[in-house]
Amino acid sequence: MFFIMTISNRKKQYIETVEKNITKITQYTIFNRTFRHNDRKFHKFLVEPDLNVLVVGIGNGDLLASLNPAVGVGIDISQKMVEFAAKKYQSLNFIHHDIDNKIDILKHPIVGKQKFDVVILSDQIGLCDDIQKTFENIQALCHSNTRLIISYYTKHWEWLLKLAEAVGLKVKQPEQNLLSTTDIEKIAELSGFEVIRKEYRQFIPFPLLGLDIVFNKFFGTLPGFRRLCLRTYVVARPHQTHEKKPYSATVVIPCRNEKGNIESAIKRLPQFCDNIEIIYVEGHSKDGTWEEVLRVKEAYPDLNIKAFQQTGKGKADAVHLAFSKATGDVFMILDADLTVPPEQLPKFYQVISSGQGDFVNGTRLIYPMEDQAMRFLNFLANKTFSWLFSYLLSQRFTDTLCGTKVFLGSDYKRIMKQREFFGDFDPFGDFELIFGASKLNMKVVEVPIRYQARSYGETQISRFRHGVILLRMVVHAYKKLKFSV
Incomplete structure (x- = not known):
C-alpha cells in the first residue's frame, strides 16, 4: 500500500465522502442494483477471462472479481475502500494509490513489474485533475496490445444525478469533470491512445416495473436513442509505432x-x-x-x-x-x-x-x-x-x-x-x-x-x-x- 503525499482538495473531499458513506456505497440497494449488475455484465462482455486486468476505481471490488482475471489489480485513492475490497476478495490485489502519481506506482512490486492486457478507468476520469497526464501514466502500464476501457456517465445525465443526490438516492459527490464521448476520445488521442469503439448502455438504470429491461435492451441500443443512455464506454489501444515486423x-x-x-x-x-x-x-x-x-x-x-x-x-x-x-x-x-x-x-x-x-x-x-x-x-x-x-x-x-x-x-x-x-x-x-x-x-x-x-x-x-x-x-x-x- 502507498501513502498518498499530495492530492487536490477535490480528491480529499471525495475520499472524505466515500469513507464517511462506505457502508452505503458498497451495499446494493433497489435503486443501484440494476445499474451495477448491467455495468459488470457489459464490462465482462468487453473483457476476455484469464487476462491481466487493472481496474482504477474499484468500488466494492465486484467489478474486478467478475472479470475472472489471471492477475487482477485494483487501485483506489480511498484507503477504506481498498481495505473493504481486499477483505472481500483476498485472491486479488488492491492498492491504495492515486493513478496520477506515476513515479510511485511504477515502484510497486506488483504493478511496477506488470504490463496489463486490460486497464479499466471506472468513473475515475471525472476526478482526474489532469486527464491527459493520467492517460500518459497508464501508458507505462500497457503493452502494444493493451485495451484501455473508460467507463463514465454521459454528461446530459448530470442534472438527474444531482437530483438523485438531493433526494438521498445517491451519495453526494464533489464536482466532476463534464466530458462528452468526443472529449474523452480527443484527450485519449493526445495521450497516445487510439479509440477503437464507443458504446452506450443503460437507457433506464433503475428498476421500473420491468420496463427498464425493454428500454435497455431495445431502445437503448438503437441509433439515436443510445446517445441518451447513462453509461458511456470508450475502448482504446496504445498508438502503434508502425515499425514493420518480419512476419511469415x-x-x-x-x-x-x-x-x-x-x-x-x-x-x-x-x-x-x-x-x-x-x-x-x-x-x-x-x-x-x-x-x-x-x-x-x-x-x-x-x-x-x-x-x-x-x-x-x-x-x-x-x-x-x-x-x-x-x-x-x-x-x-x-x-x-x-x-x-x-x-x-x-x-x-x-x-x-x-x-x-x-x-x-x-x-x-x-x-x-x-x-x-x-x-x-x-x-x-x-x-x-x-x-x-x-x-x-x-x-x-x-x-x-x-x-x-x-x-x-x-x-x-x-x-x-x-x-x-x-x-x-x-x-x-x-x-x-x-x-x-x-x-x-x-x-x-x-x-x-x-x-x-x-x-x-x-x-x-x-x-x-x-x-x-x-x-x-x-x-x-x-x-x-x-x-x-
Whole structure:
C-alpha cells in the first residue's frame, strides 16, 4: 500500500465522502442494483477471462472479481475502500494509490513489474485533475496490445444525478469533470491512445416495473436513442509505432469449380515477405479443380504449396481446415475467383506487420468496378449489410462480404473461442471472423481494392437464398451484440 503525499482538495473531499458513506456505497440497494449488475455484465462482455486486468476505481471490488482475471489489480485513492475490497476478495490485489502519481506506482512490486492486457478507468476520469497526464501514466502500464476501457456517465445525465443526490438516492459527490464521448476520445488521442469503439448502455438504470429491461435492451441500443443512455464506454489501444515486423504468412485459397484460376493465383501472387505458405483447399469440384491443384503444386516445387480436400461443405469449413494446417504468423484469405487481385495482398500484409490494424478487411465499394464485376442487387445487399454491421459492431464496415480478410494466427485462435458466445451460425465464415474480432476489440482496417470481373467460372453465391441466411445472421448478431448485453 502507498501513502498518498499530495492530492487536490477535490480528491480529499471525495475520499472524505466515500469513507464517511462506505457502508452505503458498497451495499446494493433497489435503486443501484440494476445499474451495477448491467455495468459488470457489459464490462465482462468487453473483457476476455484469464487476462491481466487493472481496474482504477474499484468500488466494492465486484467489478474486478467478475472479470475472472489471471492477475487482477485494483487501485483506489480511498484507503477504506481498498481495505473493504481486499477483505472481500483476498485472491486479488488492491492498492491504495492515486493513478496520477506515476513515479510511485511504477515502484510497486506488483504493478511496477506488470504490463496489463486490460486497464479499466471506472468513473475515475471525472476526478482526474489532469486527464491527459493520467492517460500518459497508464501508458507505462500497457503493452502494444493493451485495451484501455473508460467507463463514465454521459454528461446530459448530470442534472438527474444531482437530483438523485438531493433526494438521498445517491451519495453526494464533489464536482466532476463534464466530458462528452468526443472529449474523452480527443484527450485519449493526445495521450497516445487510439479509440477503437464507443458504446452506450443503460437507457433506464433503475428498476421500473420491468420496463427498464425493454428500454435497455431495445431502445437503448438503437441509433439515436443510445446517445441518451447513462453509461458511456470508450475502448482504446496504445498508438502503434508502425515499425514493420518480419512476419511469415499463410495465404489460404478456398476453391470450388475454379480450375481456370488455380495457376493464375500463384503466378500473380507477389513475394511480399520472406516466408509465404500457400494452402489450397478444394471442395467437391466438378471441373477438375483438385487435379489442377495437384498439377500446380508439382509444377512449382520452389513454392511452399500445400493442398487439402475438405470433407465438409462451404467456404467456412474450407477456411477452418486450412487454418488448422497453417504455420504462418499472418493468416490471409484469397478467394479463388480472383475478383480481388492477388497483387493487392501486400497492402493487407503491410497493415498487420506495421501494427496499423489487427483485422484487415477488403472493401470493393470504393473504386469503380469493371462491368459485371458485381451485380446491382449484390451491390445493394453489400451496402445494406455494411450499414447494419457498422451499427452492430461499432466500427466502420463498407464491405462485410469481401472475402479477403487478414489477421494474425494468434488472433484467429482467440476469435475461434468466441464461438462459445456466438454459436456456430455462419456458413460463409466471414461473419464469425468479423463478429469475433469486434468482440475482442480488435482494430479493424479496411483496404480499398479494385474488384474485377471473373475471367473463369460462375459465382458460387445464390443471391436470394444466401440473402435470407445473411438476414438471419444480422438478427443473430443483434441479439448477441446488442440485445443480450
